[in-house]
Amino acid sequence: MRTFSFKERNQLLEHLGDTNYDVIIVGGGITGTGIALDCVTRGLKTLLVEMQDFAAGTSSRSTKLVHGGLRYLKQFEVGMVSEVGKERAIVYENAPHVTHPEWMLLPIYKKGTFGKFSTSAGLRVYDFLAGVKRDERRRMLTREETLAKEPLLKKDGLLGSGYYVEYRTDDARLTIEVAKKAFEKGADLLNYTKVEGFLYEDGNISGVKVRDVLTDQRYEAVGRKVVNATGPWVESLIEKDIEVKGKGLTHTKGVHIVIDQGVFPLRQAIYFDTLDGRMVFAIPRDGKTYVGTTDTFFDGDLKNPPITEEDKEYLLSCIEFMFPELDLTIDDIESGWSGVRPLIQEKGKGPSEISRKDEIWISDTGLITIAGGKLTGYRKMAETVTDMLAQKLEEEGVQSGQCVTKNLRLSGGDFTSPRDYDLFVDQKSRELQALGLDEQEARKMAATYGTNADILASLKEDVLPDGDLPLAIKLLVYYAMMYEMAITPEDFFTRRTGASLFNVDWKKKWEQAVTVYMKQLADRHK
Template sequence: MTTDSRGGEVDVAAHSTDGRQSERAGRLSPQQRIRNWQRLAEEQFDVVVIGGGVVGSGAALDAATRGLRVALVEARDLAAGTSSRSSKLFHGGLRYLEQFEFGLVREALRERELMLNRLAPHLVKPVSFLYPLTRRLWERPYTASGLFLYDSMGGSRSVPGQKHLTRSGALRLVPGLRRDALIGGIRYYDAWADDARHTLTVARTAAHYGAVVRTSTQVVGFLREADRISGVRVRDIESGDELDVTCDVVVNCTGVWTDEMQRLAGTRGRFRVRSSKGVHIVVPRDRIASESGVILRTEKSVLFIIPWRGHWIIGTTDTDWNFDLAHPAATRADIDYILDHVNAVLATPLTHDDIEGVYAGLRPLLAGESDESSKLSREHAVARPAPGMVSIAGGKYTTYRVMAADAIDAAAADLRGRIAPSITDKVPLLGADGYHALVNQADQLASEHGLHPYRMRHLLDRYGSMVHDVLALAVDRPDLLEPLPGAADYLKVEVVYGVREEGALHLEDVLTRRTRISIEYPHRGLDAAEPVAELMAETLGWDAAQIAREVDIYNERVTAERDSQTKPDDQAADEIRSAATEARTLISEPVT
């Protein structure tokens, strides 16, 4: 350690001799967590970002790559809220064309293009969808014109354009559909990604460029100088310690908690955020015979059947949620709604017994001062509720990078001097550089490490060129390349890497976000809980009692979720889910 110009200590190991950040700077290790607490106390930041979802992580990356001193604090875990519970699509939003939101669609398609080709090709992949046609004469030309507009705006730039199919052709593509459920179809392409892993990678890329990224760090108050906000008071959820973090501007990227954060700051927001609950179910891939995803029109919106490795994700719902923001609960009615709509077109109906996983997320939709004066929107808004504070909300996952850039642009009013323009459209996420070459070398890499080529490709699509760092942990521990007990799709080394490099602090962090075991297996992660906790304990220093506590808390969570999913309404489901013990105990829930 050495001392910087402001008297704070700097980890010289995280910087190369010529001043550029080294790869180590992207680590979110337990040791880095300790150093980051010291940095929060000792340094003066240009920007403090609150919220470790995709927009907050994107804002931290945007600010850091503009040369600003930035800190990101998150009360729970990276992507713990909305950003791990989306439909997992990078898409333009076909249905927004019908609402004449052409700018939103064009912007989203540009972002999808950037992710596929430059920023995150290891994480974002093309996916095809069949749009079944059910009406003669008018529906095919009407839908085709919309898809032509979609393609013309950039939808077919890096993926194939629309392809028209007869009923027989559509059924060859998706044999699992009932013959009387369609008269033809149109195939088009979008893209999907593991949202939690993508958000984590955005945050790690921000850390790589110098941002202080710290989870389990709750904002419990705001600092003021005269009439302006000059920083935040934060609490370490794990230790209970508190300290003040000073900065020029605070950027509130807390999504559905935006209103709560603005109240904590003592400011009146320029917009309100309404929480809309979206529920998805996960079923095994063999339950629906198809070579493509499917998009279905419903009386309210659309329903997606999305390919997800060896599974299908089916959703979503769209209902108001007025209860615990941290843990929206799916009800029996939500699940029945999805099953009823998808079974209307499937040759072999799905049952509750087919469901492997269920998850519910909250969309932060914008609302005006009254419901009569403003419609809910997927557009985002940026406001400056007080000098020294910027809030951003709304939008959609696909356009997170644009939202982040807009937030930092707005923050410029409180920063000293001029700031550089956003360059995140030119900054690949960690793991992107060299990914394509490694894909071509997958068989060779697999042979070198004694892995099946399929397993190596799975790792490459989760870590990209950082796969070398993952595999390096097993050089002296070949047992770490064994499948994880209870979740054989993952290797033991991925758990160790999740703790040593990716900031996982609790069992749920690994089972729910570093991996997706909690939704990909019928046991919801219970069969893997103890083996994962024991692997985490090696790095985090847990004793037998702490291992047992982590497992018990996770078991209680799964039990509560399963029970809530049998309840008829939101209130009953929330009472069950919110009563479960938390791994992280926050002050005055919900705050951030």
């Protein structure tokens, strides 16, 4: 039986040239994995290759919200608000273990960007366009009700607030769950496998030349259609094609910072406007508060976009503006992340004004490129691309089915309804405690992995008995390597657990022991 493991990765590479694929997708972020899932569930033989780890780029560096696009209402992008709002509900239904309702305060101030009437009307329109459920529709709060929700808010000029629901997510884990589901349905997925060129037949792209980044071995994969879903790297991949043709991208950088709630004790998620007219989120999570994002043009290192002192100072000034009772400094910043957004060029517009809509184009050699778009709309983008693929493949005699992802539960999300999730966490955490985990470890494991917690519970006899790690961490590491294709400690700490961002002390404490344990597991399962 196949498992989504580092071991399976090696076997896939060895036999890569033996398979003729219908579709090869380049890029293992949320867009690429979404396309892989849609393709394979329509019966298409599908391969996905990613030069880093899954979600290592933009898909692990967002504001970590599956949101309905309220900011786009301000830009009069009504269609986008309607679409992403409805897609948000679909993501929640299919993955309640990685998508959680989060009530958000939108404070209203004298001489602020939003007035009481415009906020109330805007949120009402938003509820309608996004198809918001009755119990999650907006409310308007008084000044006193607003401060009761969040006492740290600036009091001078405060009139009240809008109160509405966004959906908090772990963007990297959402991407991993999509990838795992695609693999479960029969797709082949490879991380740390870089496309370095294309294969051609009669002037059309017929496959890819790839390099295993870990071993430097070269391979080839043959496919009828190739999709470029590499996010900020789409132009880099287009340049490898003999027919270079693109729309023209611009990159903007978004930075978030993380501060311990001991010094920033935020109770309530806030979406607020800043002195320069932008909108910024402040969100409590796992004992921390994170704040972001910046939005600046960027033309530097796409893999490791830096967090500059200027970025930090800007976000600290935003915090000082909205939460003046705090006295935070750069030293209070525990961690952060910086991501690059690939956006379609629009002359004369600033970074925050450029549309987040997605676009698709095709080169004369047949390379299909998708760029732009939002995390929330990944499934719909994938459906659009796969519809195009299905039509082109049908012309070549390859039949495929209809899109089924709208009602397809993601890996770990096998609940009849999201309402079952809380009960499941209660029951499963008790089972995990019976294995020897403490209550906090057990609840977090059940909550994070959803119905896949059943697999973790079955692994006690498989983990290595020796070593310096507690059972809970051994289970997490083993599962990450054998069921989530984690290869490096960074994969585990950043994209499988999020500890690099939200549990820095835990990462520092266990990093060396986890590194040793991962090597032991890799040697054992060669």
